[in-house]
Amino acid sequence: MNGGRLPMLLTSMKEELNIALKAAVQAAGKSFEDLGVAFERAALGPCKSPDHGDLATNAAMLLAKPLGTNPIALGTAIAEQLAAHPFIAKAEAVKPGFVNLRLSPAAFAHVLSYVKQQREAYGDSTLGQKRRVLLEFVSANPTGPMHLGHCRHAATGDSLARILRAASYDVTTEFYINDAGAQIKALGRSFRYACLKVAGLLDPATVQHENDPETGRAFIVHDGERVQYTGDYMEEFAREFVSTATPDQLLGMSPEEFSLEARNRNLEMIKRDLGAMGVFFDNYVSEKALHENAAVEEAMLKLRESGRTYEQDGAVWLKTQDYGDPEDRVLIKGDGAYTYLVPDIAYHHDKYLRGYDRYINVFGADHGGYLPRLKAGVAALGHDPEALTIILLRLVFLTRGGQRVKFSKRAGNFVALSDVVEEAGPDAARWFILCRSSDSEFEFDLDLAKQASSQNPVYKVQYAHARICTMIDKGTEEGFTMLADPARVADILTAPIERDMILYLAQFPEVVERSARELSVHHIPAYALGLADLWNSYYSMARTDETFRVLRPEAKELSEARLFLADTMRQVLSNALGLMGITAPSRMTKAAEAE
RNA sequence: GUUCCCGUAGCUCAGCGGAUAGAGCAACUGCCUUCUAAGCAGUUGGUCACAGGUUCGAUUCCUGUCGGGAACGCCA
Missing domain, CATH: 1.10.730.10 (Isoleucyl-tRNA Synthetase; Domain 1)
Known part of the structure; x- marks a missing residue:
């Protein structure tokens, strides 16, 4: 046995087929250019019907015309060539032009031997050539519990990392924490409200109840600002925190301190939920940190220096149209503030500076328009935009009893990831998510997933x-x-x-x-x-x-x-x-x- | 309105231009004194949305139509 140096069966058979095809091309006095894509499309795969054989190739049908012969004649020539290989017991050309192959005992022995020898590594390939991949996924906002969509992102991203590693990519997984900006301020306010309420320090005069004119939903205004995050989790955070702080400490805390405290607790909750489904990240990168170490400022400066920006209507724009965007995007608003795009580009700049060969992001399908903007951004900063790939995942609906479920007890107005993982179990949750191709919207049938029975x-x-x-x-x-x-x-x-x-x-x-x-x-x-x-x-x-x-x-x-x-x-x-x-x-x- | 995605069995979905279009669920019929019945064997169920085109060959590629979803902010 040659051990691991022997190629896998199908790889080996394809190489053999290529040799036979090249011989046929030469015999016909043609060049590969003459054949064009026909040569590339020649395939070798398992037969659908066992009557035909073990493997079959369509090569003769594709190449017969460009070679100026008929499929059966070419197929016969290919078959004769292949029949000499020790893995092939029989090769014959049949009616439309397929070449059917029957494998020899040596071929079957080879497969068995290979699996046995490779063990856990069987299935691995050298496709990735050890290239370094930065795989970003989930990146849920640290403002609340994760929902069913995040469950899809987590399962898909984690599995993708495993698959890419098996294909010899050097994968680093990363979670980007959106812990800067307006929503974090809102989180801090909500957390402060919850803490004061739990601690009994809330002054009723500072609280109003209002209704959203559009949705009709009731909300609370505290100290003149809307309390945005009010789920059960917020009260849990508050109870935990209040039990460790004195009233004086609570009343003396700055908005930033409340924000940070809530963000940290939220992140822990996210990590706990991800952990429950067996998903762990190599890196967590904080947007706030990118602001604090001036990475965002620096990226903005470089963008301006790149000549890919211009000023118009009192705003600074990035020429994203060069990368397929229907229109250019604003980087700096009329009021002088950055749009969300600047820190996002800064984050990708940071990724590229860390030196990977590929950058893969798993995003929701509603972020489909992102790719041109990010490509334009990284290109302006001198990076290769083609190294960036975005995988879009579509929506998931949860069904129970044949009906779509929109709410969960834990999360309120959406289905919580933790509920699904707890009910179905991590294995079934992953299975049903991974079954579906990423660009299909699908229904997650909770009744089926949680059945520990023959139906699953x-x-x-x-x-x-x-x-x-x-x-x-x-x-x-x-x-x-x-x-x-x-x-x-x-x-x-x-x-x-x-x-x-x-x-x-x-x-x-x-x-x-x-x-x-x-x-x-x-x-x-x-x-x-x-x-x-x-x-x-x-x-x-x-x-x-x-x-x-x-x-x-x-x-x-x-x-x-x-x-x-x-x-x-x-x-x-x-x-x-x-x-x-x-x-x-x-x-x-x-x-x-x-x- | 423009762009992208989807349209395949009653339901949820696979299907890298190839031979007789598949799986799970649902329905029906059998199979546990035997290495685990969370299993197996079988039956029923299809105008691959529709119309053209390319091809030796189209569910697959191209164009158009119809139907469903999403994106088209100086929101994030």
């Missing part, structure tokens, strides 16, 4: 993993020893479903690489479910056909070969779940679920 796909996948674990344990107890030689395993395991499993295992690295390339997470759960289905089907075949039992004392070597396959299935299930941040339990019992 996430448990199906975990169940398959747990079943294998207990089976391997049992095999060990009964004196079975996993075979050591993958070639022998491949020789023994020739049942169609066993071949299907091995072929499916071979596809995992491609799925992960594709996810990393597209920055889309939803391929992973789809793959994992397919893998679990295969194992569960296989497992159940023993009910109707005794010879499909894995552990059969009367067929020791067969059993030990099947244990090998079981272990590779377990490994890949575990790796796939790992990329989603979902646990891979080694045991699942109904009793445990009923607690």
Whole structure:
């Protein structure tokens, strides 16, 4: 065995196909330029129908015309070339022009050997070439609890980080704290009001009750300013804080001190909620700090020096139209104050100064217009705007009993992340979020997610993993020893479903690489479910056909070969779940679920 | 009005130009003295919104129409 130096099966087969195609191109006396995109689009993948073979390529159909031949003739030539490879047992060109490949036992042995050798690293690729990526996500305002949307952002961002790391990117995750500006002042006022109220220090004369003329909602005015943040969490913060402070201290605190105190408590709450779903960040970057160390001022100066700004109507504008913005944006308002754009550009300037190769932001779809502004900003500061990518996530709706839920007890006028994670559990919450592609709006069915039952796909996948674990344990107890030689395993395991499993295992690295390339997470759960289905089907075949039992004392070597396959299935299930941040339990019992 | 996203089974959603369009849920029929039934096997269910175009081949790419959502502030 050459060990890790051997390429993965599909990679290896694609290289082989390329060699065959190049030979065909040369034989026809053509150049690759003549072929254009046809050559690039030639693909090799698993067959949909097992009757056709294990793998198939469409290359002959794409290239026949530019090469001046017909697909069957070209396909036959390609097939002949491929048939010589030790991984190929049979290659033939068929009707429309597909070349169908049947893999040899050596190919199956290779897959098994590779999984076994790579273990936790199976699925990893070299796509990222160790390039450094700064991945920013969630960045929830520290003014209240996180909502269902943040749950999507957290699960997606965290999983993306795992996928990119598997693809050899050097990923740093970052949470940007919007702890400056008007909303933090409002937070401080709300917190001060809550503290005085809890401490019994509130002067009734300073409080008015009013109604919003537009929404009709009631709100409180304290000391002439609207109290904006009034959820249960605010009272909890206040109770905690008041218990540690004297009335004199409370009354003597500045607005800034109240703001800071509330911001800190809020951030702790955010970290706690994220922690409950297993999401942790490498960095937390404070907007306030960017102001305090003059990074914002400095960025503004540089923007002006760049020549990419101009003054008009008493304001300072940035030429964002150069990057696809429908109109230019204001940096400094008529009243001299910065718009939100300046600190945001300063923050990205700071990111670039820290020296990464790529900057990926996960934003809500309502921030779709952001990209041109940020690109224009970083470009004006001398950075490469193409290194910045924004992934937009669309809205999530929570449904319960078939009805959309808009409010939660904890958060008031929206559904709290913590409620969803508590009710569904972190694994199911992540699963249902990751299943969906980022640009689709979707309904999170809480009834389904919280069902610890057969109806829930996430448990199906975990169940398959747990079943294998207990089976391997049992095999060990009964004196079975996993075979050591993958070639022998491949020789023994020739049942169609066993071949299907091995072929499916071979596809995992491609799925992960594709996810990393597209920055889309939803391929992973789809793959994992397919893998679990295969194992569960296989497992159940023993009910109707005794010879499909894995552990059969009367067929020791067969059993030990099947244990090998079981272990590779377990490994890949575990790796796939790992990329989603979902646990891979080694045991699942109904009793445990009923607690 | 302009730009972007979406339109696929009763519901929620996958589907990197390829062969007979898939999964989960819901409905129906079977299967636990056996390595975990949180499982398996099967049935029902589709004008891939519509119309053109490109292609050997279109659910996929292009154009248009219709329908749904979002963004279009000197708000953040």
